[in-house]
Amino acid sequence: MDVTLHLAQDPEADALLGRSPLAALTGMLLDQQIPMEWAFQGPATIARRLGTDDLDAHEIAAHDPETFAALLSEKPAVHRYPGSMAKRIQQLCQYLVEHYDGDxxxxxxxxxxxxxxxxxxxxxxxxxxxxxxxxxxxxxxxLGVRPEGWREAAGAYGEAKSYRSVADITGPASLAKVRAYKQELKATAKAAKAAKTAGA
Structure with missing residues (x-):
């Protein structure tokens, strides 16, 4: 796996995502309740703070939980909730070690x-x-991983040029489209909630 991704909108962070499957999975894990770019810059920040240029599932799984949480909490923090995300990343790595030998x-x-x-x-x-x-x-x-039926399994996110998620981000223009889609979803949900409250 060595491709060019543009999810973090940062050359160093994107280069790591493109060559490291664990970094890509970790970025996806972090992608909640914070801007997408911040989430996908996380793996590079973690690697830098660990003093390496890659992420290793065995190393992260075996890391002292408190020290690892502190590493994610350093300013600028890797996530809005660095403590809980540190725990989740370690759980992910422990699972990968147990089921996939860390690969x-x-x-x-x-x-x-x-x-x-x-x-x-x-x-x-x-x-x-x-x-x-x-x-x-x-x-x-x-990333060129296309087993039979992958689009169908991915649901609406698998549709070509759907601009619903990070799967469609290839640069600033597509990032803007995905962001607009997400804002539209939020506005629709907010309007539905307001209508429900008014009708109650």
Whole structure:
């Protein structure tokens, strides 16, 4: 795996995401309740603070939890909730060590169908169905991982040029489209909530 991604909008962080399967999974894990770029810059920040240019599942899994949480909490923090995210990242790495000998790419390397790959991603700690589908779409659209039925398994995120998630971000223009889509979703949800409250 060595491709050019543009999720962090930062050359160093994006280079790590493109060459490290674990970094890509970690960025996806962090992508909640903070801006997308901040989430995907996280893996590079963690690697830098660990004094390395890559992430190692065995090393992170075995790291002292308090020290690892402190490492994510240093300013600028890796996430709005660095303590809980440090725990989730360690759980993810422990799962990868236990089930895939620490090899993150093994999660998708030999998946024989999109449905099987979705199942594997869905089992990862910190990943629910939506996050698993988005990551599956990212694998298919940008990382060349396309087992049979991958688009269908990824749902709406697998649709070509859907601009619904990080799977479609290839630069500033597509980032703006994805951001606009997310803002539209929030506005629709807010309006629905207001209408429900008014009708109560």
């Amino acid at each position: 993150a790419e093994a999660v998708w390397r030999d998946a024989d169908s999109g449905a099987e790959l979705l199942k594997r991603l869905d089992r990862l700690p910190g990943f629910g169905r939506q996050k698993a589908q988005i990551f599956l779409a990212l694998l298919g659209k940008q």
